[in-house]
Amino acid sequence: MTKEITVEEVMKHNTKDDLYMVIRDNVYDVTKFIDSHPGGEEVLIDVAGRDATGSFEDVGHSEDAQDILKGLFVGKLKRVEGGPELPKGSANLGGEHHSSEQHVNPFMWVIVGAMVVAYIAFRMYFLK
Numbered sequence: 001m002t003k004e005i006t007v008e009e010v011m012k013h014n015t016k017d018d019l020y021m022v023i024r025d026n027v028y029d030v031t032k033f034i035d036s037h038p039g040g041e042e043v044l045i046d047v048a049g050r051d052a053t054g055s056f057e058d059v060g061h062s063e064d065a066q067d068i069l070k071g072l073f074v075g076k077l078k079r080v081e082g083g084p085e086l087p088k089g090s091a092n093l094g095g096e097h098h099s100s101e102q103h104v105n106p107f108m109w110v111i112v113g114a115m116v117v118a119y120i121a122f123r124m125y126f127l128k
């Protein structure tokens with residue numbers, strides 16, 4: 001019989017070493033998959049112990065990803081009327097874009113630095 005897992009129980013598994021997430025009311029134990037996720041571990045930790053349906057679907061995961069999911073299934077989410085709501089995962093591609101913007105920054109400073117040096121060299125040449 002399919003195991004039923006409560007919202008409270010899912011929320012307890014919210015660390016890298018013990019990570020559950022919910023996708024379409026199915027509960028998955030993602031702990032062993034974290035290191036091999038092509039999208040990185042960060043996004044999975046962001047949705048640990050949460051509802052990751054939106055994040056998972058936004059990415060447009062392939063059939064392969066759906067197959068991996070099947071292997072991680074541990075039970076159905078049990079919703080109790082009047083009980084706590086499972087928080088939605090906050091991982092999204094917006095976060096990813098943000099971090100890639102930060103990678104651009106050091107390079108920008110090199111360009112700005114080069115322009116300042118060029119300007120000073122130019123001034124010195126003409127002020128001789």
Ligand code: HEM
Pocket residue numbers: 028030033037038039040043044047052055056059060061062063064065066068069072091092093096
């Ligand atoms: C247990 C759940 C998950 C499984 C089994 C899974 C599996 C995979 C797999 C197999 C890929 C490779 C591309 C593909 O086949 O679609 C992938 C890529 C990716 N996943 Fe997941 N994923 C999961 C959850 C998530 C979540 C919650 C996020 C949050 C946003 C996420 C973000 C991404 C991203 C951004 C990529 C693209 C990486 C790239 O191509 O650079 N995944 N995932």
